[in-house]
Amino acid sequence: MTQLVQLVPLFPLIGFLILAWQKNNLSKQMGAIIASAAVLASFVLSCVLFFSLVGKDGAASATYDLFTWMAAGNLKISMSFLIDPLSSVFLLVITGVGFLIHVYSAGYMHDDEHHNKFFSYLNLFIFFMLLLVLGSNYLVMFVGWEGVGLCSYLLIGFWFKNINYSSAAKKAFIMNRIGDLGFLLGIILIFMTFGGIDFETVFAGAKNFPGNQSVMVAITMLLFVGAMGKSAQIPLYTWLPDAMAGPTPVSALIHAATMVTAGVYMIARSSVLYALAPETMHVVAVVGLVTAILAATIGLAQNDIKKVLAYSTVSQLGLMFMGLGVGAFTSAVFHVITHAFFKALLFLGAGSVIHAMHHEQDIRKMGGLKKHLPITHITFLLATLAISGVPPFSGFFSKDEIFAHTFEHNKVLWLFGVVVAVFTAFYMFRLYYLTFHGEFRGTKHQLEHLHESPKSMTTPLMVLALLSVVGGFIGIPGDGHLLHHFLAPVFKDAEIRLLPVEPNFSTELALMAVAVITAVIAILVARNKYITSKEVPAAESATLKPLHKLVYNKYYVDELYENVITKPLNWKSNIYNKFVENEIIDGGVRLVKWTVDGSSMLVRQLQTGKTGFYILCMVLGVIAILATLIL
Amino acid sequence: MGNQLMQTLHGIPLNNYIFLSAVLFVIGVMGVLYRRNAIIIFMSIELMLNAVNLLLAAFSTYRSDGSGQVFVFFIMAVAAAEVAVGLAILMMIYRNTKSVDIDLLSNIKN
Numbered sequence: 001m002t003q004l005v006q007l008v009p010l011f012p013l014i015g016f017l018i019l020a021w022q023k024n025n026l027s028k029q030m031g032a033i034i035a036s037a038a039v040l041a042s043f044v045l046s047c048v049l050f051f052s053l054v055g056k057d058g059a060a061s062a063t064y065d066l067f068t069w070m071a072a073g074n075l076k077i078s079m080s081f082l083i084d085p086l087s088s089v090f091l092l093v094i095t096g097v098g099f100l101i102h103v104y105s106a107g108y109m110h111d112d113e114h115h116n117k118f119f120s121y122l123n124l125f126i127f128f129m130l131l132l133v134l135g136s137n138y139l140v141m142f143v144g145w146e147g148v149g150l151c152s153y154l155l156i157g158f159w160f161k162n163i164n165y166s167s168a169a170k171k172a173f174i175m176n177r178i179g180d181l182g183f184l185l186g187i188i189l190i191f192m193t194f195g196g197i198d199f200e201t202v203f204a205g206a207k208n209f210p211g212n213q214s215v216m217v218a219i220t221m222l223l224f225v226g227a228m229g230k231s232a233q234i235p236l237y238t239w240l241p242d243a244m245a246g247p248t249p250v251s252a253l254i255h256a257a258t259m260v261t262a263g264v265y266m267i268a269r270s271s272v273l274y275a276l277a278p279e280t281m282h283v284v285a286v287v288g289l290v291t292a293i294l295a296a297t298i299g300l301a302q303n304d305i306k307k308v309l310a311y312s313t314v315s316q317l318g319l320m321f322m323g324l325g326v327g328a329f330t331s332a333v334f335h336v337i338t339h340a341f342f343k344a345l346l347f348l349g350a351g352s353v354i355h356a357m358h359h360e361q362d363i364r365k366m367g368g369l370k371k372h373l374p375i376t377h378i379t380f381l382l383a384t385l386a387i388s389g390v391p392p393f394s395g396f397f398s399k400d401e402i403f404a405h406t407f408e409h410n411k412v413l414w415l416f417g418v419v420v421a422v423f424t425a426f427y428m429f430r431l432y433y434l435t436f437h438g439e440f441r442g443t444k445h446q447l448e449h450l451h452e453s454p455k456s457m458t459t460p461l462m463v464l465a466l467l468s469v470v471g472g473f474i475g476i477p478g479d480g481h482l483l484h485h486f487l488a489p490v491f492k493d494a495e496i497r498l499l500p501v502e503p504n505f506s507t508e509l510a511l512m513a514v515a516v517i518t519a520v521i522a523i524l525v526a527r528n529k530y531i532t533s534k535e536v537p538a539a540e541s542a543t544l545k546p547l548h549k550l551v552y553n554k555y556y557v558d559e560l561y562e563n564v565i566t567k568p569l570n571w572k573s574n575i576y577n578k579f580v581e582n583e584i585i586d587g588g589v590r591l592v593k594w595t596v597d598g599s600s601m602l603v604r605q606l607q608t609g610k611t612g613f614y615i616l617c618m619v620l621g622v623i624a625i626l627a628t629l630i631l
Numbered sequence: 632m633g634n635q636l637m638q639t640l641h642g643i644p645l646n647n648y649i650f651l652s653a654v655l656f657v658i659g660v661m662g663v664l665y666r667r668n669a670i671i672i673f674m675s676i677e678l679m680l681n682a683v684n685l686l687l688a689a690f691s692t693y694r695s696d697g698s699g700q701v702f703v704f705f706i707m708a709v710a711a712a713e714v715a716v717g718l719a720i721l722m723m724i725y726r727n728t729k730s731v732d733i734d735l736l737s738n739i740k741n
Contacts, residue, residue, distance in 0.1 A: 609737035616664050 002062045005081045008045050008091065009130040011038040012123040019120035028115045032106035035119035039102050039126055043095035050088045057489060061085070063136045063200070074195065082136030082199060086490045089333065089483075090133040090265055093340050097257045098126050100460035104348050105249040107456030108355060112247075118158060122253070125151035129258050133265055137198035138187045141266065145183065145230065148259045149176040155254060156246040165245040172239040179229015179236055183266075186222030189215065190273075199269070206272040207493055213276070220273055220280035224287075227263030232314050233321060234291045238558050240314055244306040248351030251306060256313055256343035261336045264320045268329050271494035275327075278498075285325025285409075289416055292318030294555070296423035300430070301552040303537050304361045305350045308431050312387065313343055315420060319402055322417065327500040328405035329491045330484045334475045335402060337483075338394035341471050342386040345464035349380035352453045352461065353435060357446055363434045364537055365443075370436040372450040375458045377436050379465040384432045386468040388425035389519050391512075397472035400512050404477075404503040407511055414511075418518055425522035433530040434537070441536065477508055640692055648689035655682035669721050669731040673714065680710045 015038030019031055026034070053060045061084035068078045102122060109115050128151060132144025150173075157169030191197050193215055194205040209216070227233065232240040243255050254260070267274060267284070274281055292315045299311035316339050323332035354361055356373055370377040386393035389400065399421065407414040440447055452458065474482045503511075529535050538544060544552060553559075606617070655678060662675030684703045691699025721731065728735055 611733040611736050612664065612667070619660060619664065 002064045002083065004045055004049060005062075005064050005083050005134065006066060008042045008049070008095075009127050009134060011041045011045075012127040012130065014038060015123035016120050016127060019116050019123060023116035023120060026116055028110065031116035031119050032102070035123050036099060036102040036106065038123055039095055039099040042126070042130065043092070043099050046088065046091040046095045049083055050092055053083070053085055053088050054486065059489075061489070069139075075191070077137060077139050077197065079140060080136045080198070081134040081140075083134070084490060085487050086265075086268060086333070087133050089337065089487070090261075091130065093337055094126065094129050094133065094258050097340050097344050097464070098122075098129075098253060100463055101249050101253045101257075101344065101348070104252075104351070104457050104460040105247075107454045108249055108351055109247065114158070118155075118247070121151055121154050121158070122249075125155065125254065125259075129262070132262055136200075137196075138190060138202075139197055141269075142180075142183065142187060145226070145262060145266075146180065148254070148262065149173060149180070149230070152176070152243070152254050152259055155250040156243045158246055158250065162245075168239075168242040168245040172243050175236045175239040176229050179226045182222045182225025182229070184226075186219050186226065189219045189222060193219065203272045203493065206276060209276055216273065216277040217279050220270070220277040221283070223266065223270060223273070224280060224284055227267055227321070228287070229263075230266075231260045231263030231317050231321070232291075233263075233287055233318065234294065237291060237295070237314050238554075238561060241307050241310040241554070244304070244310050248306070248347055248354060251310070252344045252347035252351070255310065256347050257340035260313065260317055261320075261340070264317070264324065264332055264336050267321075267324050268333055268491075271329050271491050272497075274324075275494035275497035281325045281327065283325070285322045285406075285413060288318040288321025288323075288325055289413055289420070290318070291315070292322065292420045293416060293423075296420050296427065297551055298554050299427045300423060301537075301548060303364055305353065305363050305366075305431065305435065306347070306361055308363075308427060309343070309346050309350060312346075312424065312428065315424060316343070316387070319399065319417065319420065322406060322413065323402035326402075326406050326409035326413070327495070327498045328402055329494065330487050331398065331401035331405055333487060334483050335398035337474075338386065338398040338468070338471050341464055342383040342393075342395055342468040345379055345383040345461060345468055346387070348457070348461055348464065349376050349383065352376040352457055353380075355453055355457070356450050357442060358449060360442060360446060363431060365441050365446075366435045367438040367442075367536075368436070368440040369450070373436075373452050375452055375461060379458075379461040380436065381432060382465045383468050384428045387428050388523065389421055389515055390425075390523075391516060392469075392472065394468050394470070394472035396512075396516075397475045397477075400508070400515055401475065401477065403515060404508045404511050405500065407507065408501040408503050418514065421515060422518050422522045425519040426526050429523045429526040430530060433526060437531055438534060477505070637692075637695070645689060645693050648685065652682045652686035652689070655679075655685065667732050667734055669724070669733050672733065673717055673721070676717075677710065677714070680706060 015035050018034055019026070023031065061082070063080055063082050065078050065080040068076065070077045102119070105118065105122065109118050112118065125148060128144045128147030130144070132141055132148060135141040135144060153169045153173040156172055157166045160166050160169075187197055190202055194202045196202065229236040240255055240260070244251055246254075274284075295311045295314035295318060299308050299315065302308045302311060316335070320332045320335050320339070323329075323335060352373065353366065353369060353376060356369070356376075357366065360366070382393070386395040389396045391397075403414060403417050403421075406417055475484065476482075550556070608614075659675045659677075659679035659682060662678065663672050666672055666675065684706055687699040687703050687706075691697060691703075724736065725731055
């Protein structure tokens, strides 16, 4: 049974290899089928593995060694996979949502000339993501971590002929790498502290580790820096909105459902370590919350449908980290799952709208689309309800759990969390109303071509809508909390240390009521503004009030980074280029050339071609030899 | 009789023979270096060989060792063969360039 685990990442890898080598020989249909089939096969296997773990209370977790990668002295690192409740849950999400997005891409990328290359990149991404969650030591996780960063770069910059898209891809990769430095330093510190980097050694060592040690704080902070880069927390979040330059299925897969949740996975996996460093957990919670608020406020003022969703993703990720920071590991993972469903659905729905509007992405030019795109409309509405935390959709259960645990931990954090939820409901419904309700504000040409998307695109929408609606029922508060029971063995060591306070049922009910009421109020305000008053956001050229302008320009954070970091770095780089590269290093090479040239010109004089000269040289040579012998 | 002969021969100091041989050799070398006519160069080479022969014979007499003269025979045989080959090559050159001037043999353009 455990041998099956090595097949799970193997299918997408094979899919990638076939598509990469044969991308010009395969028809588009064949390419899409091979890629989707690979992911589907992995999904089936993930289900098998998942069901082998259900009900066994963590006893069936197993590690599977493929081969020894490095062995030097005391250090022995092998390529090995770990199947336990946490990784199996992530496997299901990655392969399941991944498969749906592959099917969607078959329709969305149908007219693209590099169709097969796209699918090869998608498969490669799934492969690396699976490595990330399956790894049973930090190094295999890091391989997956880097690999998904690479695929993110390849996919964001997929339409590479546009220089802006390529810059966005570069920005994503570089910001990721900054985080990766922290991650790598964290791994090195872990090795120095625990003598190994596989989870068994590290977590066993951590169980008996004395508390309040600064090395633990250092390790957990460094790992969190890695998570900051990968999961777009402050200050390394600006790449995610720019990453919307990639095709919409990419945004759905990578920047909503999977890659950005890698940071959450990593911290959840290292829960034992974080339990030993409460200071870091506090930092994680606060950073998560601040990110959530900041992104939510920016999302209020954006007019590009994908940018709103991007900032929404950053904000929801912030909530997940807040959950991790207060010790609610299961809740954070729960939110990852539900967020994967409804965010992927939102992005795919947005893709459907963009496709129908002939690549128009500005919501000021949309409106009244519900008549023309019925399926997209209904599924988008369901997702919007889910993300706004309206019961009984999935988002309600997961968000509420995080808020309940936060309330028990720190009331101030909870209060700001509610503010985030209010903003979320507001801007999501703003997006929904402006896109689907009211009068159509686009061109006549666009109106004539409006049509619902093909089945390959609408079927995944419907499946994801179903999941967004019922997905919350795996986490009903109280005894019926299936997910909590399933994941309990993974987090029990951390919880022994942390002793989190479980909120009692009446508190939870009260908090739920507060959340629902505030969300409904926000929705009604949005309805009033955009439907009853028929307000439309200001056009591009209009002057905005100062606060509005600040938020619309994303608090000028990009400009800040540009001037404080990028420009000095480029300036330094130019100096290095002009002086060190051109003068010193190039100068060295030119010196060699000058020497060789000069000496060769001298030596060339010997080749006169005159026979008499050659005889003279012979005589001189003989004299020289004799002189050497005699003297 | 052998002794008398030897004494007569030893009348001329060995140094004279060395100088003569050296002078002949140098004249031969200068001829090889300075002359443009290939046949003159061959003659100079012969001159060099003969100078060496002279030296060998002189030493062989003054040391009463026969090996010197034996070596002279070898040199003479080799010289003969070498001249034969050299003149054959010279003949081919003459047929191609209609001249025995060695300066005209340069194919490398400066």
